[in-house]
Amino acid sequence: MDRFNGIPAIGFGTYPLSGAEAEGCVATALEVGIRHIDTAQMYGNEKSVGRGIAASGVPRGDIFLVTKVDPSNLGEGRFADSVQRSVDDLGSVPDLLLVHWPPPDGDIDGPVERLLRAGARGMAKHLGISNFNPRQMRRAQELAGGKLICNQVEFHPLLDQSKVLATARELGLVLTAYSPLARGKCMEEPVVKEIAARHQRPASEVVLRWIIQQGVAAIPMTRKRDNAASNLHAMDFALTQQEMDAISGLGSRKLRLINPSWMTRGWD
């Protein structure tokens, strides 16, 4: 339960952290034992993340570092240069490189082919995608000959992503849950609070447990050391099937937090 396709189940998200705060929070996350760090060209914090990793003293080989190619860099003329810049800023080759969003025209073939070329040139250890709907996931994995390991998507109890999860499983992809706590909204739900009280755990741990118990990795962001440490404790207990189902029932709310006008459509 601690890794899926080699990806540590509990990671640390770095948006919208920047500068010294990003550096400090990354170092803290590593100090409390988190070994999976998520960044992106879009976040403008790759240098700070690299510095935080160096400051933590944790050997780089023990860390699973993820970054993502910005939508503005998906074209032939920019993709490889942008990845080289990420490698330079991070101070090392990422363990996982993702296409952050499918291009607005939905034509994913070019970006996925460029991703595969970056991987072949040793600019990332593993490759994946983010915000790809089931149809796009299928096409991307076909182009990659089954090599992609991950699709990072919004995933929390208030949004039913069961079709995306089923497709990912069929294709051998792991989902990584972004906004796994729905930016705090999940913890206010009475069903979650009641289960948390029964387990004598914070509601946040129950939400993260619901995610990782489905084989989905989670990358909560926090500015607080205690919360970072607590998030790792989601690995230390289990929910009953009845509890899992009760939390899954919240998915009918269809709360999609990240929904820019140019984003992927047709999730289901």
Ligand SMILES: NC(=O)c1ccc[n+]([C@@H]2O[C@H](COP(=O)([O-])OP(=O)(O)OC[C@H]3O[C@@H](n4cnc5c(N)ncnc54)[C@H](OP(=O)(O)O)[C@@H]3O)[C@@H](O)[C@H]2O)c1
């Ligand atoms: N691929 C994509 O397109 C995409 C899109 C969005 C986000 N992401 C990634 O996903 C990461 C996480 O998503 P997110 O930041 O949107 O949402 P989130 O992780 O669901 O929520 C972050 C909020 O949760 C709180 N929190 C974290 N741990 C807690 C705990 N143990 N107890 C209580 N509160 C806790 C934090 O507050 P405190 O600081 O007070 O703890 C923070 O305000 C981002 O940082 C980014 O790396 C990716």
